[in-house]
Amino acid sequence: MATVLITGAAGRVAGQLRPGLEGLDLRVTDRRDVQGWDGxxxxxxxxxxxxxAAKAVDGVDAVVHLAASPNPSxxxxxxxxxxxxxxxxxxxAALAAGVAKVVLATSVHVxxxxxxxxxxxxxxxxxxxxxxxYGATKAFAEAYGSVVAASGGTSVVCLRLGLCRQTPTTTSNIAEWLAPADLQRLVRAALAAEVRYGAYFGVSANTRRLFDLSNARADLGYEPLFDSEVFADEVRPGPAGLCTVTHSAPPPV
Known part of the structure; x- marks a missing residue:
């Protein structure tokens, strides 16, 4: 049985991922007490x-790295x-320990x-x-991951996650929504895929498309099942664009 380290295990996204990790031998870590990870x-x-970090990754086959500040502002x-x-x-640490794969949570804000x-x-x-x-820090993470993947035996799969909640919250994130069950499906696909390095959007099968899932389908076998459109009449209005930090700025030249 594969042993997988989940970082940021006390966070909201990790809690939504947890039901999809059955059958794996899990080690979990956070800076604070971790609840809800029985076994x-x-x-x-x-x-x-x-x-x-060296202690945390010692002896694991893969890392799902979720630990981060999640605040775009x-x-x-x-x-x-x-x-x-x-x-x-x-x-x-993963590279030095010979960990086979790191699944690295980045963001659509990249x-x-x-x-x-x-x-x-x-x-x-x-x-x-x-x-x-925030998006710039995630772009750095992807770039650093590509260096690690090119320099040794650790593969790195970057997942550009959208808003992972039970439902979208506003019209501004209805196209970037990632259903928790699709998050689980995506991470399991990333753990199983034979990919040296890649970056993939992590959103559901939303009618209002912003992000192309073609390479996630082809490389990872990711097939999302949920569509945010079912919530379109329920969510409150939100600012135009993806990011509240820059949504009102003119497009860059």
Missing amino acids: AEVVVGDLSDPAF APWADLRSPNVDTVATVLD MGGYVRPGGAVVDPSWPARPCCR
Whole structure:
């Protein structure tokens, strides 16, 4: 049985992922107490500490790295340690330990600069164009992951997650919605795929498409089942565009 480390296990996304991990031998970690992971090995500590990161990844076959600051409006001072320094520490520890795969949670905000009302569906192969500092940190994570994947035996699969909740919250995130069951399906597909490195959008099969899932379907075998359109008449209005930080800015030249 494969042993998988889940980081950020006390967070909201990890809680939604948990039901989809049956059959795996789990180790989970966070900086605070972890609840709801019965049967998993729990290790509490700060992954920005290289010694703790090395301990956390020791003996695992794969890492699903969810630990991060999730706030797109956060200033750089709040993002640098969890989203830049820590992701590098975890990837370096995984590489040094010979971990076979890291599934790295990034964000649709990596490509949010392309999103405009009525604009083209965003191709995952386009160059990164973050819409905020948070998106920039996730672009760094993808770039660092590509270096790690190219330099040793650890493969890195980057999942550009959208809004993972039971339902969309506003019209501004109805196209980036990721149903929890589709999150589970996506992560299991990423863990099983034979991919050295890749970046893939993590959204559901939404009628209002912003992000192209073609490479996720082809490389990972990801087939989302849910569509945010069923909630379209229920969600409250939201700002145009993807990111509240820059949605009112003119398109970059």
